[in-house]
Amino acid sequence: MAQATDQAFYDRADAHVELANQQIEKLEDLGKVSASMTFAASRFNAWMAARSFKSAAEMAAAREELLKYFSEQYRMMLEDNLDEHIEHFDRYVLGKDG
Structure with a gap:
């Protein structure tokens, strides 16, 4: 599950930030936009993780490992x-x- 940090990585991240900035211009509420962005990232990561398992039981068995991995990744990036x-x-x- 390692992520490459080539220019395409940053370009994709910048596209998400740009969308959030556009939403802030319309909504003018940073907290709500931030919460939506965090929720979207967690939902996407859960879906992505689910695709690597053959069953719900297999995924459930890996739940704590997944939580640890994604929490550590988020903390390092933050x-x-x-x-x-x-x-x-x-x-x-x-x-x-300056």
């Missing part, structure tokens, strides 16, 4: 993005160059 936003706070949040 840590990286939080660190980047801390480092570039003025530019990303305040719109200041």
Whole structure:
């Protein structure tokens, strides 16, 4: 289940962020857009995981492993993005160059 981090990986992620940004412009509620995006990612990941099993029982047996894997992946990605936003706070949040 390893993910490649080539340019296509970032392009796909940017497409999702762009959609979220468009929704924020219409809704003006970051929390609701964030919640929908998180729910969509979890629903897609559950569907993707389900496709690798032959039965519900097989998937149920792997449930804790799946939860651990996806939770760890999310945490690592969130840590990286939080660190980047801390480092570039003025530019990303305040719109200041430099």
